[in-house]
Amino acid sequence: MIRFIVRRLFLGGVVLLGVILITFFLARVVPSDPAAKWAGPRATPAQIVQARLELGLDKPLPAQFYKYLTDLLQGNLGHSLRTRQPISQELKASLPATVELVLLSTLAAVLIGIPLGVISAKRKNEMVDHISRLFSVGVVSLPTFWIGLILQLVFFRILGIMPMGGQLSTHLRLTMEIPKITGFLTFDTLITGNFVLFLNAIWHLILPGITIALYPIGLVARMTRSALLEILNEDYITAARSYGLAERTVLWAYALKNSLGPTSTVVALSIGYTLVNTFLTETIFAWPGIGSYIATAVIGLDYPAIMGVTIFSALSYVVLNLIADIVVALDPRVRV
Amino acid sequence: MSVLRSYFNKSRPALKELRFSFHLLNKNRLQRVSLIIIVVLFLIAIFAPFIAPYPHLIMRETNPVDRLQPPSARYWFGTDELGRDLFSRVLYGTRISLQTALIAVALALLIGVPLGAVAGAVSGFLDEVIMRITDIFLSFPPLLLAIAIAAFLGPTLENAMLAIAISWWPWYTRLIRGQAVSIRERQFVRAARAIGTSSTRIIFQHILPNCMAPVIVQASMDLGGVILTIAALSFLGLGAQPPTPEWGLLISTSRTYFLNAWWYSTFPGLAIFLTVLVFNLMGDGIREVLDPRTRKV
Numbered sequence: 228m229i230r231f232i233v234r235r236l237f238l239g240g241v242v243l244l245g246v247i248l249i250t251f252f253l254a255r256v257v258p259s260d261p262a263a264k265w266a267g268p269r270a271t272p273a274q275i276v277q278a279r280l281e282l283g284l285d286k287p288l289p290a291q292f293y294k295y296l297t298d299l300l301q302g303n304l305g306h307s308l309r310t311r312q313p314i315s316q317e318l319k320a321s322l323p324a325t326v327e328l329v330l331l332s333t334l335a336a337v338l339i340g341i342p343l344g345v346i347s348a349k350r351k352n353e354m355v356d357h358i359s360r361l362f363s364v365g366v367v368s369l370p371t372f373w374i375g376l377i378l379q380l381v382f383f384r385i386l387g388i389m390p391m392g393g394q395l396s397t398h399l400r401l402t403m404e405i406p407k408i409t410g411f412l413t414f415d416t417l418i419t420g421n422f423v424l425f426l427n428a429i430w431h432l433i434l435p436g437i438t439i440a441l442y443p444i445g446l447v448a449r450m451t452r453s454a455l456l457e458i459l460n461e462d463y464i465t466a467a468r469s470y471g472l473a474e475r476t477v478l479w480a481y482a483l484k485n486s487l488g489p490t491s492t493v494v495a496l497s498i499g500y501t502l503v504n505t506f507l508t509e510t511i512f513a514w515p516g517i518g519s520y521i522a523t524a525v526i527g528l529d530y531p532a533i534m535g536v537t538i539f540s541a542l543s544y545v546v547l548n549l550i551a552d553i554v555v556a557l558d559p560r561v562r563v
Numbered sequence: 564m565s566v567l568r569s570y571f572n573k574s575r576p577a578l579k580e581l582r583f584s585f586h587l588l589n590k591n592r593l594q595r596v597s598l599i600i601i602v603v604l605f606l607i608a609i610f611a612p613f614i615a616p617y618p619h620l621i622m623r624e625t626n627p628v629d630r631l632q633p634p635s636a637r638y639w640f641g642t643d644e645l646g647r648d649l650f651s652r653v654l655y656g657t658r659i660s661l662q663t664a665l666i667a668v669a670l671a672l673l674i675g676v677p678l679g680a681v682a683g684a685v686s687g688f689l690d691e692v693i694m695r696i697t698d699i700f701l702s703f704p705p706l707l708l709a710i711a712i713a714a715f716l717g718p719t720l721e722n723a724m725l726a727i728a729i730s731w732w733p734w735y736t737r738l739i740r741g742q743a744v745s746i747r748e749r750q751f752v753r754a755a756r757a758i759g760t761s762s763t764r765i766i767f768q769h770i771l772p773n774c775m776a777p778v779i780v781q782a783s784m785d786l787g788g789v790i791l792t793i794a795a796l797s798f799l800g801l802g803a804q805p806p807t808p809e810w811g812l813l814i815s816t817s818r819t820y821f822l823n824a825w826w827y828s829t830f831p832g833l834a835i836f837l838t839v840l841v842f843n844l845m846g847d848g849i850r851e852v853l854d855p856r857t858r859k860v
Contacts, residue, residue, distance in 0.1 A: 245699030249708075253715050264715070361593075364847060368839040370791060372798050373814055373832030376821055380829075384822050503704045507795055511818070525714055525799050537711040545702050 344451025495551030675735030683743025784846030
């Protein structure tokens, strides 16, 4: 077991290094003049020279990579072209808003997706199953950015019961003091006992939350269904049934527990996908997170910022996968 | 005659299997509808300039008098901020989406398939190197990698295709390698090796053709996801550029106007949704039919 984890950690490290190598190539080798890219579209020749020196482009590639790697290990992602601020600081400031969204959608994926998959598997080929499967295929086929706009159109423009975007209503943001302890707005307002702000924050979370959550819910429901169907054919399920155990016990306690391995992998993967999906939805909801940050960077061709977000997201994706693998390995049947 | 037929059926099991699978696919109503819609989409893509009611109001030419008109008998999907006919633009977008998706997948196959065949056929050091590289690529969410690549290559539709191909090929490499490993030890490959066939020839003429079926299936299942990715890249400003009527770009432009012009974002989005949905349904159907455990005869 420990050997497996050590091996997996080592492999994870190799993959991390590879991810860093790819981003390095993307940023420094692929463009014909990386310094010009790095200095931005309206840079003067002097600024380009400056960028060349800053990036160490006059040195050989291995030396450049070494510097890139050591900078990265110190959390130094360079400076944004647009704001001239350190990218790591800007990421840190916009991370909590995105994490709130991602956590909410993951929670929804588990709380809605798994039961949906179980019901679907239990009533295989019945009406409920057809509807739930159509729903799961449907939501993974939806363009996330489009569903965000449609939700705004219906709930903000037509019904007028939801805010258009942002984390708080403007009048509250201007008149009340916003607590800043952890940076997570819902958490901070809750622990300071400011329920007006807390409820307002939750109200603002609903539409972007639904937009982001649909995809993982569909994914998890699909995975749970197929994993369960496979397990329901196993002998021990037949044995449990022939002992006269209630069908509910068989399904939820015996079968579901054994299908959670693949499901937890999908949940971990879907966190990574959700993170990337925030790139497409946050701008729609004026949500001040990483997604809005990279969308702005893309429009302004702010290469260091784009690269910073890419590295950060890729690293979190690798780490999440690593955790999922280790969790799955706790299952004695998978142990190597 | 029947002897002849049974002989043919015996000699062409793959063909028979294919026909049988198609029969099963065709039996499921949902899959049959998806198949019909896919055919219609391809027809629209091919004949878009002839079907579009206002072919001149697709690209550069504008019609400011009729700007932001709601859907009517004249403009079925309404008009955009420059008075161009949205129905014609969405129709034309079908061509762009299907074409770019097919090219992107073809490019990914072009990179992934030979690498996978080589990795599976030779084993040893080269195999190890190729597979570790694919592992690294697979540890990115494809959309993330595509965004980064497209940003650095520069925002054009061609670069978006290239970016998607670069982030998609490892899936095919892995699939092909698995197939190639099992075929490598088969009698006919050993025979070829015994009579001194060169390894290049063995890989590309004996092993590769025998691994293609699952890859083709996978590639067709991926088309939906690729169409969605192209739209997402264009939405972010990293794919098609105005005045191209690409669906993702249409939705992106519509954001300024959609609160007072619901049709502007609604119809391009529905087009993406419908197209991706039928490809995904078709993919699900193919997977179910090919997997004996889930096959319902």
